[in-house]
Amino acid sequence: LNSKFEMAKVEADVPPKGGFSFDLCRRNDMLSKKGVKPPSYLKTGTTIVGLIFQDGVILGADTRATEGPIVADKNCEKIHYMAPNIYCCGAGTAADTEAVTDTISSQLKLHRYHTGRESRVVTALTLLKSHLFRYQGHVSAALVLGGVDGTGPHLHTIYPHGSTDTLPFATMGSGSLAAMAVFESKYHEGLSGQKEYLRNHLLPNPRTYVSSKGYSFTKKTEVLLTKITPLKELVDVIEGGDAMEE
Amino acid sequence: MDLNAPHSMGTTIIGVTYDGGVVLGADSRTSTGMYVANRASDKITQLTDNVYICRSGSAADSQIVSDYVRYFLHQHTIQLGQPATVKVAANLVRLLSYNNKNMLQTGIIVGGWDKYEGGKIYGIPLGGTIIEQPFAIGGSGSSYLYGFFDQAWKEGMSKDEAEQLVVKAVSLAIARDGASGGVVRTVIINSDGVTRNFYPGDKLPLWHEELEPQNSLLDILSAASPEPMNI
Numbered sequence: 001l002n003s004k005f006e007m008a009k010v011e012a013d014v015p016p017k018g019g020f021s022f023d024l025c026r027r028n029d030m031l032s033k034k035g036v037k038p039p040s041y042l043k044t045g046t047t048i049v050g051l052i053f054q055d056g057v058i059l060g061a062d063t064r065a066t067e068g069p070i071v072a073d074k075n076c077e078k079i080h081y082m083a084p085n086i087y088c089c090g091a092g093t094a095a096d097t098e099a100v101t102d103t104i105s106s107q108l109k110l111h112r113y114h115t116g117r118e119s120r121v122v123t124a125l126t127l128l129k130s131h132l133f134r135y136q137g138h139v140s141a142a143l144v145l146g147g148v149d150g151t152g153p154h155l156h157t158i159y160p161h162g163s164t165d166t167l168p169f170a171t172m173g174s175g176s177l178a179a180m181a182v183f184e185s186k187y188h189e190g191l192s193g194q195k196e197y198l199r200n201h202l203l204p205n206p207r208t209y210v211s212s213k214g215y216s217f218t219k220k221t222e223v224l225l226t227k228i229t230p231l232k233e234l235v236d237v238i239e240g241g242d243a244m245e246e
Numbered sequence: 247m248d249l250n251a252p253h254s255m256g257t258t259i260i261g262v263t264y265d266g267g268v269v270l271g272a273d274s275r276t277s278t279g280m281y282v283a284n285r286a287s288d289k290i291t292q293l294t295d296n297v298y299i300c301r302s303g304s305a306a307d308s309q310i311v312s313d314y315v316r317y318f319l320h321q322h323t324i325q326l327g328q329p330a331t332v333k334v335a336a337n338l339v340r341l342l343s344y345n346n347k348n349m350l351q352t353g354i355i356v357g358g359w360d361k362y363e364g365g366k367i368y369g370i371p372l373g374g375t376i377i378e379q380p381f382a383i384g385g386s387g388s389s390y391l392y393g394f395f396d397q398a399w400k401e402g403m404s405k406d407e408a409e410q411l412v413v414k415a416v417s418l419a420i421a422r423d424g425a426s427g428g429v430v431r432t433v434i435i436n437s438d439g440v441t442r443n444f445y446p447g448d449k450l451p452l453w454h455e456e457l458e459p460q461n462s463l464l465d466i467l468s469a470a471s472p473e474p475m476n477i
Contacts, residue, residue, distance in 0.1 A: 133310050136349075157283075163305030165276065165284040177281065 133162025256425020267436025344374025
């Protein structure tokens with residue numbers, strides 16, 4: 001049964017070198033059986049939203065990145081730059097969203113040089129969805145992609161397995177249900193710019209709990225320095241000095 | 247609730263031939279586990295001017311398959327010098343589905359019109375069989391429609407009869423299947439071209455004494471509570 005029909009092979013191409021390498025899976029399995037816990041991912045348990053309004057697209061995101069129950073980053077940037085006219089919010093594993101948006105952003109730039117034109121949102125969409133589909137959901141990035149190009153404003157959601165939806169308003173992340181509830185009740189076509197949707201963004205996560213006992217070190221701690229010296233005073237900073245040479 | 251569950255279109259999709267063309271119909275619900283990720287999705291995708299497909303199963307897999315087939319059909323049309331036939335489109339879908347059966351999870355109904363065979367419907371379920379049928383149903387909601395079609399389907403319907411049948415069937419499935427919902431979309435393909443129709447929730451017939459559509463649940467809540475039932 002060696003000779004198949006002469007027609008062009010209609011199978012999906014084998015991905016180029018790269019793709020998910022399963023080489024370490026056996027080792028990981030063996031280690032976890034021995035009781036070694038895998039390092040936890042920095043997950044952005046997140047709320048990201050996007051909405052199309054009269055003049056374009058608005059993207060919004062919270063700024064908390066968590067590692068299990070701990071807040072690892074209080075003010076992280078979840079709205080990633082893709083092109084001057086396209087931005088992408090990312091939820092899921094922080095490393096995955098960073099990596100995938102960076103990769104596609106640089107591919108878009110090369111494409112801009114190649115074509116001599118402004119990038120289109122559907123280009124970014126296709127690049128992202130092909131990448132995520134190739135990794136079969138193991139790249140845990142759920143994205144809200146929005147931008148304005150020559151064909152108008154666009155808003156898309158992209159799921160880790162590579163499926164996409166095109167919507168007038170979208171939410172993703174663990175907070176998506178709450179955000180969607182707000183959108184579903186208040187969204188209507190032709191929302192004007194400012195007033196309708198800006199919420200409190202100037203006061204991220206104010207520290208609300210102040211312990212009455214104050215904070216003190218345990219008794220045995222040796223306190224070496226009670227004054228913090230800014231490092232600038234210890235070093236001579238030459239403004240505009242010679243550029244570094246190889 | 248697992249929001250990272252693969253996006254699936256627990257769906258109802260239907261394709262029906264009539265005298266002169268085909269009618270394709272689908273619901274619009276895309277779910278991630280128990281959450282409806284997109285309540286207004288479009289599951290009827292265009293491959294060429296005269297061939298459309300209904301997608302069901304994994305959203306990612308069906309989108310990728312339709313993108314590949316659209317690309318192959320485009321090349322084929324250029325090489326052939328005339329519009330591709332529905333049979334070719336369906337076979338391209340079938341080859342991808344069959345050769346990648348271990349990795350794909352998508353059921354597809356291909357429907358269209360060409361000048362050689364007229365309106366044709368091909369069903370390509372999981373696994374990659376291809377079967378030419380006068381009508382095809384697919385998706386999770388189709389389980390509720392087998393009996394309905396056995397009784398209601400007839401040869402040689404007119405365009406309007408066929409479309410009404412499709413809309414009625416999808417709305418019946420929506421009423422019974424939790425994974426189907428939203429609006430009903432239909433696409434009619436014949437020698438004159440393609441017509442897309444849209445039936446929002448309030449235009450669909452009610453089957454089980456459902457509540458009349460309301461603007462707000464508050465209207466119902468403020469009504470006096472009913473008397474307790476006496477057994």
